[in-house]
Amino acid sequence: MHMAEQKYLSPPALRGRLLLNEPMRKHLSWRAGGNADRAYVPADLEDAAQFLRSLAADEPVYFVGLGSNLLVRDGGLRGTVLLMHASHAAMRMDGRLLYAEARVASPKVARYAATQGYAGAEFLAGIPGTVGGALAMNAGCYGAETWERVERVRMLSRGGELFERSPADFAIAYRHVALKDAKSGAELGANEWFAAAWFRFERGERAAALGRIKQLLQQRIASQPLALPNAGSVFRNPPGDHAARLIEACGLKGHAIGAARVSEKHANFIVNPGGRARAADIENLIEHVKQTVLARFGVELMAEVRIIGEAAR
Numbered sequence: 001m002h003m004a005e006q007k008y009l010s011p012p013a014l015r016g017r018l019l020l021n022e023p024m025r026k027h028l029s030w031r032a033g034g035n036a037d038r039a040y041v042p043a044d045l046e047d048a049a050q051f052l053r054s055l056a057a058d059e060p061v062y063f064v065g066l067g068s069n070l071l072v073r074d075g076g077l078r079g080t081v082l083l084m085h086a087s088h089a090a091m092r093m094d095g096r097l098l099y100a101e102a103r104v105a106s107p108k109v110a111r112y113a114a115t116q117g118y119a120g121a122e123f124l125a126g127i128p129g130t131v132g133g134a135l136a137m138n139a140g141c142y143g144a145e146t147w148e149r150v151e152r153v154r155m156l157s158r159g160g161e162l163f164e165r166s167p168a169d170f171a172i173a174y175r176h177v178a179l180k181d182a183k184s185g186a187e188l189g190a191n192e193w194f195a196a197a198w199f200r201f202e203r204g205e206r207a208a209a210l211g212r213i214k215q216l217l218q219q220r221i222a223s224q225p226l227a228l229p230n231a232g233s234v235f236r237n238p239p240g241d242h243a244a245r246l247i248e249a250c251g252l253k254g255h256a257i258g259a260a261r262v263s264e265k266h267a268n269f270i271v272n273p274g275g276r277a278r279a280a281d282i283e284n285l286i287e288h289v290k291q292t293v294l295a296r297f298g299v300e301l302m303a304e305v306r307i308i309g310e311a312a313r
Contacts, residue, residue: 014051015043024076024309027083028067029128031229031275032260032282034076034309036062041083044090045101045154045162045195048082053160055080061158062308063193065130066105068232069137074279075310085130090196097151097198102132106139109199110213119204120149122212126220128232135194137304138177142216147172154196162195175236175304225263228271234286235268235301243301244268246293257285283307 022039025031042048055061060079064070089103091112098118100109106127113121123144127134134146135153152166171178179188220226235243247253247267255262258281263269270285290301 014054015047016051017041022081024064024067024072024081025275027064027081028070028072028231029229030067030071030231030270030272030277030279030282032074032272032277033072033279034074034312036072036077036081037079039081039083041086045156048084048195049156049160049162051082051160052156052158063132063189065103065133066128068129069133069139069305071231071279071282071305071307073283073307073309074312077309084132084193094198097200099196099198100131101196102130102135102194104131105129106131106134111210113199113201114204114206114209114213117203117206117209118201119209119212120144120201121199122209122216125213126216131197132194135197136177136188137175138172139175142219145174147177149199149201151198151200153194153198156193156195158191223266225265225269225271228263228273229275230263230269230271231305233268233304234270234289236304238299238301241299242268243293246297246299246301247289250289250292250296252289252292255285255288257281257288260285262289278312279309280312 019039022036024033024036040051042051062077062079062081063084064081065085084103086103089101091100091104091108093116098109098113106124106129109131110121110125123140123142126141127139129139133139138145138147140146147167150167152164155163155165169180171180177188237243244267247262252262253267254264259272259277260281261271261273262285263271270282272282286303294300
């Protein structure tokens with residue numbers, strides 16, 4: 001069997017798909033990066049749990065949703081990636097709460113809440129990732145943040161256990177979420193991952209909510225380089241300022257390293273026209289922007305995007 005060929009795992013043990021030597025550029029919105037040794041597409045959350053139980057205890061594990069906030073270096077990933085995005089993932093009203101699996105795309109939550117007559121989820125239409133990614137980084141836009149709406153979450157442990165936690169279990173900040181109590185060895189992104197969440201929204205007018213979503217999407221299209229591969233905002237906004245303003249003031253719009261380029265439309269975006277950039281080009285451009293802003297303004301920009309994996313040999 002060719003290493004990149006899909007291998008289907010048969011019941012009763014596992015029901016998903018195992019992909020070998022899988023190109024991560026196919027799963028990242030930047031369309032750059034190396035291969036993962038293995039990638040698994042679970043059939044559902046229970047299948048994901050069963051798969052984790054089947055792995056050796058020392059196997060490195062990564063969770064990837066829509067790959068909109070992630071860069072995998074050109075040398076790829078040693079270990080196994082769980083690809084946690086699915087168009088059929090569960091989403092439903094649970095009483096007055098909206099339940100959504102981590103595999104659901106955030107814009108789908110916004111639209112579903114609106115059609116059910118709830119308001120307050122509209123901002124999620126502007127987050128180009130999954131519920132899991134939004135929870136992991138407290139994603140936000142247009143003055144709202146994910147964890148402002150979370151009632152409780154369902155977690156998946158490295159040992160394959162599904163259980164619930166409350167917001168009180170987490171230290172939640174701007175674009176950052178961590179477990180408060182690490183005595184058990186639990187760590188987000190290493191030993192625990194978000195599997196689902198229950199959100200609370202207020203009753204509202206369906207038409208008004210759908211209209212607000214349309215307005216926010218038009219605003220996003222007008223201000224962001226959505227026609228080119230990108231990973232959303234590269235840097236967090238520093239207190240009292242905007243990363244895009246600082247980057248533009250340094251004259252970096254349009255600056256390129258290799259095929260990676262600072263967007264001329266929005267300075268806090270790095271684009272990859274035609275998918276020709278190497279991950280190293282993007283990472284080097286991120287560092288160049290960071291050092292230029294530091295030298296000019298004395299402000300150290302913090303990256304929103306995660307960079308993982310090995311450099312090309």
